[in-house]
Amino acid sequence: MDNSVKAEACHTDDNSTSCRKSHHPERVKKDLTTRLNRIEGQIRGIKGMIEKDVYCDDVITQLSATQSALNSVAKILLEGHIKGCVVDRLSEGDNEVIDELVVTIQKLMKK
Template structure:
């Protein structure tokens, strides 16, 4: 896990409660998937719910990436050391696209 930015709290800090709520919903979806498997639910219905959970988690990731760009990258640009943050964001985008 990376260290806090020198600018103070991370970019997502202002919306932390909303972020936590979204993650709790994803957690609920995963628990629902476990129940579906336990109850021998039809395969296609489980796959549909997996897709929904992946989409919800992807939306959280995109939101965090946007916050990173707005907060961490902008702060680095004002400090004159933006290149490492650009590389970091590019790597994160590559991981998101690959998944």
């Protein structure tokens, strides 16, 4: 992801700080959607493998590949969040975003 995504990734609605939305450029949304569609197909394939009693090691290999693909999506979103939301909120003096970011990273590291 390049710096042109920086300020476009996340946005706080001016009417309410509790209603935050992300605003990714169309090319980023398209990339994420393509990746998620591929992951969805992988999940369907894994389900089919289970139904066909495919050897466990082969299923685990596919699960690992799917988890890796999900991690790639998370990395793209996290990068946009840090370069956009976090930087913007810090520049506005909102230091609470650091605590929020720590919790988000902890959630990602649980996996």
